[in-house]
Amino acid sequence: MILVYAESIDGNFKKSTFEAVSFAAGIAQTNGVHCVAVSIGHVEDAKLAELANYGADKVVAVNSSKLAAFNAEAYAKAFANVAAAEGATIVVVSNTYSGKAVAGRVAAKLKAGIASGVISIPNTSNGFVVRKTVFSGKAFADVNLTTAIKVLAITPNTFDTHTFGKTANLTTADGGLSDADFISNSVEISRVTGKIPLTEAELVVSAGRGMKGPEHWGIIEELAQVLGAATACSKPVSDMHWRPHSEHVGQTGITIKPNLYIAIGISGAIQHLAGVSSSKVIVAINKDPEAPFFKAADYGIVADAFDVLPKILEAAKKLKAAN
Amino acid sequence: MKILVCISNVPDTTTKVTFTDNNTKFNTAGVQFIINPYDELALTRALEITEKQGGTVTAINVGLADAEPSIRKTLAIGANDAVRINAEPQDAYFVAEQIAAYAKSEQFDLILTGRESIDYNGGLVGGLLAEMLGIPSVNVITSIEIENGVATMERDIDGGKEKVSCKLPLVASAQKELTEPRIPNMRGIMAARTKPLKVVEVTGDLKTSATVGFELPAAKGGVKLIPADQAELLIDLLHNEAKVI
Ligand SMILES: Cc1cc2nc3c(=O)[nH]c(=O)nc-3n(C[C@H](O)[C@H](O)[C@H](O)COP(=O)(O)OP(=O)(O)OC[C@H]3O[C@@H](n4cnc5c(N)ncnc54)[C@H](O)[C@@H]3O)c2cc1C
Numbered sequence: 001m002i003l004v005y006a007e008s009i010d011g012n013f014k015k016s017t018f019e020a021v022s023f024a025a026g027i028a029q030t031n032g033v034h035c036v037a038v039s040i041g042h043v044e045d046a047k048l049a050e051l052a053n054y055g056a057d058k059v060v061a062v063n064s065s066k067l068a069a070f071n072a073e074a075y076a077k078a079f080a081n082v083a084a085a086e087g088a089t090i091v092v093v094s095n096t097y098s099g100k101a102v103a104g105r106v107a108a109k110l111k112a113g114i115a116s117g118v119i120s121i122p123n124t125s126n127g128f129v130v131r132k133t134v135f136s137g138k139a140f141a142d143v144n145l146t147t148a149i150k151v152l153a154i155t156p157n158t159f160d161t162h163t164f165g166k167t168a169n170l171t172t173a174d175g176g177l178s179d180a181d182f183i184s185n186s187v188e189i190s191r192v193t194g195k196i197p198l199t200e201a202e203l204v205v206s207a208g209r210g211m212k213g214p215e216h217w218g219i220i221e222e223l224a225q226v227l228g229a230a231t232a233c234s235k236p237v238s239d240m241h242w243r244p245h246s247e248h249v250g251q252t253g254i255t256i257k258p259n260l261y262i263a264i265g266i267s268g269a270i271q272h273l274a275g276v277s278s279s280k281v282i283v284a285i286n287k288d289p290e291a292p293f294f295k296a297a298d299y300g301i302v303a304d305a306f307d308v309l310p311k312i313l314e315a316a317k318k319l320k321a322a323n
Numbered sequence: 324m325k326i327l328v329c330i331s332n333v334p335d336t337t338t339k340v341t342f343t344d345n346n347t348k349f350n351t352a353g354v355q356f357i358i359n360p361y362d363e364l365a366l367t368r369a370l371e372i373t374e375k376q377g378g379t380v381t382a383i384n385v386g387l388a389d390a391e392p393s394i395r396k397t398l399a400i401g402a403n404d405a406v407r408i409n410a411e412p413q414d415a416y417f418v419a420e421q422i423a424a425y426a427k428s429e430q431f432d433l434i435l436t437g438r439e440s441i442d443y444n445g446g447l448v449g450g451l452l453a454e455m456l457g458i459p460s461v462n463v464i465t466s467i468e469i470e471n472g473v474a475t476m477e478r479d480i481d482g483g484k485e486k487v488s489c490k491l492p493l494v495a496s497a498q499k500e501l502t503e504p505r506i507p508n509m510r511g512i513m514a515a516r517t518k519p520l521k522v523v524e525v526t527g528d529l530k531t532s533a534t535v536g537f538e539l540p541a542a543k544g545g546v547k548l549i550p551a552d553q554a555e556l557l558i559d560l561l562h563n564e565a566k567v568i
């Protein structure tokens with residue numbers, strides 16, 4: 001039986017959750033076993049039922065007022081208890097901050113081998129081998145998990161969602177929790193509203209020191225907004241506080257894997273490329289034809305960003321207006 | 324306050340990654356190893372806390388003798404003592420188990436790790452370790468303050484921040500922003516020579532995974548250049564050719 005963690009935020013599932021469910025359901029189908037999704041915290045039944053559409057044969061909802069906010073110890077315990085009750089042999093989570101927080105604890109509870117940042121389905125022709133990114137995307141490693149139970153944290157925006165059109169079998173479980181399981185407390189949550197979080201973005205517009213100063217980010221934000229993209233930046237840009245730290249991508253920032261990454265006025269240092277080179281399509285805009293980013297890009301424009309950005313923005317607006 | 328900081332010894336960020344032995348081993352030839360950048364932040368924050376309210380900071384690494392320059396550096400930066408568990412760090416599970424075995428005998432108030440190691444990018448040791456010790460864990464923290472045995476932290480969540488409070492002991496994992504790394508000074512480097520670095524042998528040997536091979540990403544097919552005076556074509560190409568917008 002394959003168990004998948006259906007991570008929710010404020011009662012809603014994200015696309016990465018549906019990707020994880022479809023991934024788990026695909027493996028379950030290949031092995032002729034069931035796929036069970038576990039939701040923790042409050043989620044309405046109609047939303048839980050959507051998990052069946054993405055491949056869950058059964059949905060187990062664990063909910064109580066104490067589970068309203070994320071808590072790694074309690075969530076992991078509830079999840080591991082369901083895993084044991086259902087007899088899970090493979091456990092799937094999405095490789096998000098909270099997904100990973102739960103995954104490590106679950107692996108320790110189940111004495112299960114674990115791989116995070118997984119980008120392939122398991123190859124079982126010789127063991128149980130999954131591919132993961134290492135060195136922040138500079139390379140891949142094939143890891144053989146040798147324990148009876150395996151935990152996989154899969155990279156968002158890597159696997160497609162599939163509609164299986166199954167009918168929902170909704171059940172609940174109490175998770176076996178007591179007050180002693182809630183030691184850490186979530187005091188307050190603040191989310192940036194009206195902006196697409198970088199970690200979930202399919203399109204990213206990113207800029208570097210070539211933009212000269214924070215006062216020139218207006219056009220970057222506007223282009224991102226028109227395209228429905230998130231904004232990102234290079235390390236020096238966040239170090240100088242031109243942009244928030246949460247936008248810093250690269251080996252010491254966030255590793256992202258969007259469908260489109262547009263790099264404007266970024267040289268393409270090895271540490272920067274490490275975090276973005278798995279993007280499906282890369283565009284580099286740089287006035288220096290020798291900038292290393294052009295070697296990693298699919299499309300390039302050798303130009304002063306201040307000259308070409310207005311034209312690109314206009315064209316993007318036209319495209320969006322026409323579609 | 325007794326703080327344990329977990330230190331991973333990783334290739335410098337400028338490393339051009341290559342492999343040997345038929346792509347089964349990371350090629351360390353000519354590679355400079357450093358303290359994992361997030362662990363450096365964890366260490367500095369631990370020192371800031373103990374300087375303010377008293378206590379000791381112990382650095383721990385699971386690694387072979389070749390990790391000692393990085394361990395010595397933690398002492399030069401200011402750790403009081405260091406421990407090296409003498410084993411090749413096979414994977415996150417193994418590393419966590421070794422650190423848990425040591426931590427159980429020492430009763431630390433706070434254990435800090437980095438958000439992830441920049442080589443294997445697991446992001447897992449903190450959670451595994453906390454579970455093995457039966458204590459809470461809070462990952463990707465960007466701030467931590469300790470008062471009356473309670474830690475107040477901010478952590479990154481997808482698309483925002485969360486403020487979390489938690490009674491000690493706990494394991495917390497450092498994210499960028501936690502503090503600025505400290506550079507060791509001459510006095511620190513001299514003092515490090517006489518600070519204790521204890522070598523401990525491995526306990527248990529549960530194998531949960533094995534890396535069977537590596538691969539480098541396929542090279543890009545080459546860049547398609549768009550003339551600067553027709554920059555607007557980019558949008559057309561992204562829409563009709565690449566089909567990403
Ligand atoms: C330990 C370590 C970790 C690091 N981690 C990261 C990381 O995670 N992420 C990261 O980004 N960096 C990281 N770096 C820094 C990295 O080495 C580079 O210094 C950094 O990425 C450079 O940022 P940049 O490209 O914005 O700036 P620059 O290197 O200054 O490049 C600016 C670019 O803009 C171009 N330009 C200038 N004006 C214009 C214009 N008008 N129009 C168009 N183009 C223009 C220039 O030709 C140049 O290519 C790290 C470094 C170290 C040592």
Ligand SMILES: Cc1cc2nc3c(=O)[nH]c(=O)nc-3n(C[C@H](O)[C@H](O)[C@H](O)COP(=O)(O)OP(=O)(O)OC[C@H]3O[C@@H](n4cnc5c(N)ncnc54)[C@H](O)[C@@H]3O)c2cc1C
Binds near residue numbers: 330435436439445
């Ligand atoms: C030559 C060599 C070969 C290696 N081969 C492999 C391999 O094949 N597969 C593999 O998974 N790993 C390998 N490692 C080990 C790797 O460097 C990591 O230490 C370990 O695997 C944990 O990686 P992670 O990315 O899962 O850790 P993460 O969970 O990302 O680490 C998070 C935090 O845990 C702490 N931590 C991590 N590792 C250690 C450590 N060793 N000692 C103390 N604290 C630590 C740090 O605070 C770190 O910031 C190798 C190391 C060397 C030197």
